[in-house]
Amino acid sequence: MVAQSLFPTLAPTIEWRDGDLLLLDQTRLPHEIVVEHVADAAAVWRAIHELRVRGAPAIGVAAAYGLCVAMQDARDLPLTQFRAELERRAGWLDTARPTAVNLSWGLRRMLQCARACNASDSKALYEALVDEAKQIHAEDQALCEGIGMHGLPLIEPGSGVLTHCNAGALATTGLGTATAPIYAAHREGIVFKVFADETRPLLQGARLTVFELQQAGVDVTLIVDSAAASIMSHGLVDLVIVGTDRVAANGDFANKIGTLSVAIAANYYGIPFYVACPSSTLDFRTPTGAQIEIEERREEEVTSLAGQPIAPRAINARNPAFDVTPHELVTGFITERGIVKAPFERSLRGFFAAEGNAA
Known part of the structure; x- marks a missing residue:
């Protein structure tokens, strides 16, 4: 795998090994590399909710495999009962996090697979679900490569690229989304500089983005969130690339808190602002950003740092x-x-209306 060759000392974000789901615990990075064996539905829910697996594309893959894990103890049930349990457990897993559309997308796709499957018994249906999850996994890796290829021309020699949070390899099972053009440019030998926001309160930029970019040999500098506009004002940023957890039909998008501030600053200084967006993150069922549910997390994440x-x-x-x-x-x-350029409502539908997220 190309992504894995960039990080030879880092375990895969998600791995399915002979019926076992293995997740890299991202809450322990960068100081510890810990792989968690996720053995039941409750453990899958907690891993997603507690950000041990995070990033919209990775959540989608984890949800697909997680539903398989959740159904392992139901393989001896009569087929009708297995199908009913599948719907119920998928609905419960979908409550783990509300904002990233890939969670519901991955689960919805698994349910569509089950409804279309003419399996004769529960064991056969379970195997069909595992095959579908593996396909979702492979597609995620291909999506990252495609984003990297199409974003590569945006990064010119000597340019400065700013990114926010972690939309990197750790947020996917491939090259990442926002980082895919960065890795593609790095592979081509282009010399450029990346500025990564720390991303309070959980420091995904400081703990994850600069960690993986540094491992891959990319020239990266960590900055505090409040320094982004100042860095732009000094002419050090030529391009902003961020990821997204959900894109509404009109092109409004949800991403990690602080993205809006970066976008406003980039607009003020006339800096191009791009969003790396795999088709799985589009949500044509949501008309505008006003309808996107925003997850509110515990106050302790703001009032404490590293447990202090x-x-x-x-x-x-x-x-x-x-x-x-x-x-x-x-x-x-x-x-x-x-x-995809504006007008986004028309152009996004033109590109992706057949992808399964259209209303």
Whole structure:
């Protein structure tokens, strides 16, 4: 696998090995590399909810395999009962995180597979589900390669690229989304510089993005979130590429909290702002960003750092995990089929209306 060759000391984000689901625990990075064996439905739900597996594409793959894990103890049930349990358990897994559309997308695709399958018994249906999950996994890797290929021309020699949060190899099972053009340019020998926001409160930029880019030999500099606009003002950024957890039909998109601030600053300084968007992250059922549900996480993530309190005791805090950036601030969406430009509502549907996310 190309992605794995970039990080020879890092375990795969997700691995299916002889019926076992193995997840790289991203809450332990960069200081420890710990692979978790996920053995039942509750463990799958916790791994997604607690961000041990994270990033929209990786969540979609984990959800597909996770549903297989959830159904392993049901293979001896009568087929009708197996199908009923499949629907019920998929619905429960879908509650793990509300904002990333890939969770519901992966589970919905698995259910569609089951409904279309004419298996004679539960064991045969289970094997069909495993095959579908493996296909979703392979497609994710191919999507990353396609995004890298189409985004590569955007990165010119000597340019500065800014990214936010982690939309890298750790957020997928391949080259990443926002990082795919970065890795593609690096493979081509292009000399350029990456600035990575730390991404408070959970520091996915500091813990994950700079870790994987450094491992791959990319020239990367870590900055605090509040320094992004200042770095832009000094002419050090020529291009912004971020990932996304959900793209609405009109091109509004949800990404890690702080993305909106980066987009506003880029717009002010006239810097192209691109969103790396695999087709699995499109949600044509959601008309605009106003309808995207934003996950609100625990206050302790804001008031503590590495388990140590950093704020006054009993202080009120808000912790939205994502924000929504309006499509007017987006230069284009880098997809596996090409770069999509405005008007986004028409052009996104033109590219992907047949992908299964259309209303």
